[in-house]
Amino acid sequence: MNKIVNPDRVEWKDILKRPTQTVADIEETVNTVFLQVKKDGDASLKRYTEKFDGVSLDSLLVSTREVDEANESVSNDLKNAIQLAKKNIEQFHKSQRTERVVVTTAPGVECWQEKRPIQKVALYIPGGTAPLFSTILMLGIPAKLAGCTEIVLCTPPNKEGKVNPAILYTATLCGITKIVKVGGIQAIAGMTFGTESIPQVYKIFGPGNQYVTVAKQIATKHGVAIDMPAGPSELLVFADDSANPSFVASDLLSQAEHGVDSQVILVSTSETMIGKVELEVEKQLADLPRKDIAKKAIENSKLIYMPDKDSAADLINEYE
């Protein structure tokens, strides 16, 4: 990690720069894929899955047999953890529901805010280096609580044409029954235009790599809403002398391991703390299953010493 001591204000913008992404050359690919999927539907999805995921599929839909097999292969420990998370997330989202407030602005004129479920939504769940079943919980539970009637989940298959069992188990637990084995740009295109296997939806949710992000942005031009254009994972931790350096290091690594383009930053008013965290990061990194990814992300990352809390807060506010 790069250590930076009390940087001059004019340098802040440069120091806080994110790792660059080149979007322009992705857009052309996205537009081509969108055009093809709009034209050829499932056939086109299968072609792209073969090209990008290296697997040829007969059926894009996950079968009930695959769901049953997944249910058997997930350990009870993991099932219990997922169920506990579901209970907590459900409790949280339920409590955010609001009552209708009717205001009479003039005699006979009643105004209120109406909250209705979006009828058809899609959840995009990345495959790749980690099965994000947590994302299914965080997207699927509010969708169900809101009352969305049609929820489709798209996730890329692995080289054997399979989806990670934990993803299938979690989706089923959340009541999501339509699971399509398709990822990347082609998945977003499918949800935007609809194909034989994927219904056309009104809003697409979920994270993804830069291809998925650009595809989601292009989708908005075709009349589909998106949650947001998700960037790479990033985290900024502020710690003074009272922090536990081991916890701080774990927090930083928890996001750094998301992807090689992740960025984590520690801002501290204590040079001692910065030294301790740096050692802890090195130590914990050695044992991390995803250390190759985290290591690369750590290269984008920074330890910044600021002399006092006020200037630290100013710097942090620059990191928009």
Add this chain to the structure above:
Amino acid sequence: MNKIVNPDRVEWKDILKRPTQTVADIEETVNTVFLQVKKDGDASLKRYTEKFDGVSLDSLLVSTREVDEANESVSNDLKNAIQLAKKNIEQFHKSQRTERVVVTTAPGVECWQEKRPIQKVALYIPGGTAPLFSTILMLGIPAKLAGCTEIVLCTPPNKEGKVNPAILYTATLCGITKIVKVGGIQAIAGMTFGTESIPQVYKIFGPGNQYVTVAKQIATKHGVAIDMPAGPSELLVFADDSANPSFVASDLLSQAEHGVDSQVILVSTSETMIGKVELEVEKQLADLPRKDIAKKAIENSKLIYMPDKDSAADLINEYE
């Protein structure tokens, strides 16, 4: 208006098509303007204002003198109407504020949803054929209630380099003091990158023509959030035999007069009602100050007879 009687389900998609917009050729212009404004700031804004709005400005900022003059020129009747609207809109938005709900999911783990104001926001208020001071109320009031600390308003000047007095009066009434005379793509670019006159903001709100809409979509690629890509105004009214045809016609015309690309649709289970509304539209159109615009929009518009409420509801749901 085109009258359509009980159309076959396979025709619905075609019938409900919106007037086409060609986005592709706008994008190039938007990218060019963005590049220039990022590079040259105010100088570039002034050049584009001269080119697109046909007026050369010394200062882009509205002066306090201009605000004072506007305050004097707006009639008391209009002021009272704006103040009444402000009171009503304020009452409505205040009542939508929610309390913080804290949930304890496990001992020591407290979760809540945190709602905070966006520090720097921009409101885009179209000029052109109508001064949308109503939009200032509907955007500025919630921004103020939320506690946004920096609110900038951009609106195009007329050929004399002036902004409509009602816009200046309403903005000032809402506590918005930074008003910039710039519109179109260049305004969105200015709010995205910041210039000498316009602060860079985190989120851009407000309607606009197709150039503004595409510019807002491009802005999201540069890290700025937008409310939504606003399309042309449209309205679908469902009326059975119990409706007042004069009210229905007024409702349709109220949106048709927004722009030549607006679209209004009447769906009715009564052919008599459709006939009556058609006559009323003709009659009211003759007296409309904006009849030239409304007339063009009416050409895009449709009167659709459906034999029963169920099929009418199905058709309406197709109009997404």
